[in-house]
Amino acid sequence: MNLTITVNNIPYELDCPASQTLLAALRDLGLFGVKFGDEHGLSGADTVLVDGRPVNAGSLLAAQAEGHEILTVEGLGSHPDQGWRKTSGLHPIQQAFVETGAIQCGYCTPAQILAAKALLDRNPTPTEAEVRAAISGVLCRCTGYVKPVEAILRAAAASRHAGHDGSAEEPGWSTADWPAGGPPSPGFLPDRPDSLAGVMTRPRVIAAPQTQAWAVVGKPEKKVDAIKLVQGKPAYAADMELRGLLYAQVLRSPHAHAIIRSIDTSAAKALPGVAAVLTWMDLPRVVFSTAGQSDPIPGPLDTFSLDQKVRFVGDRVAFVAAETLAIAKQALRLIKVQYEPLEAILHPEDAMKPGAIRIHDEPEYVDFAESDAARNLAAEIRIDIGDVEKGFAEADFVFEGTYRVPRVQQASIEPHVAVTYWDEDDRLVIRTSTQVPFHVRRMLAPVLGLPVKRIRVIKPRIGGGFGGKQEVLMEDVPAHLTIATGRPVVYEYSREEEFTAARSRHPMTLIMKTGVKRDGTMTANEMRVLSDTGAYGCHALTVTGNTGHKAMALYVGDGTYRKSPNIRFHADVVYTNTPPTGAFRGYGVPQGYWAVERHMEKIARALSQDAIAFRLKNAIRAGEYHPFSTAWNEGREPRPEVIQTVGLEMCVAQGKAAMDWDSKYGNRSWRQGNGKGSSSPAGRPSASSAIRKGIGVAMVMQGTAIPYLDMGAATVKMNDDGSFNLMLGATDLGTGSDTVIAQMVAEVLGVPLDDVITYSSDTDFTPFDKGAYASSTTYISGAAAVKAAEQAAARIRVRAARMLRLADTEAAAIRLAGRHAHAPDGRSVSLAEVALETLHHTDQEQIMGIGSYVSPVSPPPFAAQFAEVSVDTETGAVTVDKLVMAVDSGVIVNPLTASGQIEGGMTQALGYAVCEEMRYDQAGSAIERDFDRYHIFRADEMPVLETIFVETFEPSHPFGVKAAAEIPMDGVAPAVGNAVLDAVGVNIDENPVTPEKVWRALRALHA
């Protein structure tokens, strides 16, 4: 049909099917700021303004938009400087999002900006609660909403001060005066405007003294990709146009376990517009693992692109490519499949029972370490440190407990998506939203029958990953279809596929047994785990191994036990006929800390000891061996490692102060809602007589990369004007790694961040990097980039010395700062002059550095995480009022991006604590398939979040950094569980802590 729609004040004549959505029509116009997040508009990523009101473009037909004014983010503002043409610049809301660090992956950003514009147009002076309500329809999985809310309030203030030119003075505070250091307490937070009550917009940083002299590192620099993301530029994998593009779809199994007896694809192939239909009979049979890890994959090889057997509801049966998405979906319905259903194993407890059906009986199956497909055992882990039985024998008390954690979803707002095509050299290009581009290339080469050198993987911006994209999950689908048809193919997961056929966090049952002396000295600690890998063994060994490696390493005991800890970690990771589990932020560790920290709380209370003092008495300290480093290394040779920096005690002190812990813990009056200082976010109802308050803590540690394995590399190239290109193999998922690595490079080269142009990553043009996982990017890839920058800097010094008529031997004394090379005698030459001299004038050379780095250690970050809750004793409802995280992540390169990581991680962990869970019916079919049944926190449901950085200087890194990305996932759930115990005296040992569980426990308690 023909219609006219007006978008961003421009009329467009469209010839489109009557069923085409406005979302598809706008993207066909090249307006890629409008994003697909789900089929039902529940993510809000597809928000546009129609006549000034927010509307889900995916829920509206293009025809319905005729006669209306549509605004997308592209119609708001643009980069102010377009060469000789100047523009009016970014809209104040866009500008505020850039300046406040409100963007992480940026996938939700255009929608949030438009929702904010609709609000500010009708209400220029909104309250925080009104801002939260206005963006509550746009889900963000990255930020915790702290900085987006701040950005909108800031934009409102800027508009009030200066109209809409964005030139207003900062309303009361500025990021420019962020000090390099600060006193230990109370930090250096500037006063915040009243309108931000409840929004902890700036983290507190307790600065390491080494950081004081730095100009770029440690500063809240704007993200290097922020300006393009607020404009909705075509930055993501699906944001491209290709002539002849086909759309892929996958037919998925309705059975949990079945053999495919026959497939009739004739009707589907005959459908006009269908270009290819592929089944298991059409593809070479190549076994592989989808786990995006370095070679050799530390897990079994048990997966085929397509197989004759299906092993979970949602497993692949056939691939289709067609001219349109609608035709591809129609073709799926025309494929006739005869299945022979098999007995299915839906519960991990049944997997290893005698006589259980075998899920993997394919002859190509390749074992890894202790996996045993005949017993449905994907991995077996047995770690014994010290003499555990002796430790139990020496204990005065032995405490045992069983804990359970559910399967949960990464739920990145951008689904998995890949585009494949042959380039002009007959090389296969895979443009994909992945955390591991180099692993995609290496692992898919044999699957596709291509040598590695004929594959190029491009990783554009990623709309969130959280471990879900550390998987070579679906790139093979469009790749096979491109090989079959010769044409470009795009394949994008639906939200339902994300819930039914992507990866998730391993559900586990964890049994704790702990020996303690009467004085609280721990003598032995044991964890036994049953972990469910689902139908395939991707990440089975490594995720569950980390459950013990990180969560059981924190408490070593005291006195002689500290010198020789007694720790046992045994785990069975079993196959079931459920969707495979995999990597998810925290990588097995949140599961472990749910058990460990709930258990520690119970022990401290049973011994009538202070819960915090008991933990610190037994916690690991600087200068001690990481106990697991002597025993386990993800299936490789263990290498003993001494932990150099532990800021845990300061984290506890800072967190306690932020929570007002001492006045609340054990305070009966406060618990009943009568005490001072009860935290309650704006808009929350006040306490009633049925409400009880509680406060809880959890202490946690993580890791920073995998030692002797994780490798990153970078190159730094000097340009004619003294700027630099930084080429990174590392993958920025929205974490800000491109920015913080560029900050380190800028610091070494003595230039502002603006002078470092960062590009990541493309397997043809950037050096190798193992990818973004294991909290390693700032530490590993950052160290590699520093090495590259130091090489370039050394050469700059030599050339500057010659220009200043100094001897080469005097070059080392030249200091790089302020875009200049400064001689000790005060003379200087600009880097632009050095660049022109070396590229054009004398003894020409390209100044360039390349660095790669593998770490011999994995220095752990530490944190104390606190929660304050209100529990309704009549309904069991738990409201989390406040979360505080005091974290030792080493030196913080960028407090804005790092605090965004902590806030987002705490929010994701909050879902794990109270509401997120993936469940299956008796046939193994998923119950949660969308953002309606699977609830993730909205902007208007958030507690107060507060982040405190306690800096230590990690000596193994040039800038003293440790990891920050994963650790916020670890302690929120047990802190909430412990706070519920504090509030109402019941132990919920299976998370999430739902109203029903609390209500039942309260009834049992008072029966």
Ligand code: FES
């Ligand atoms: S920044 Fe909001 S979804 Fe990533």
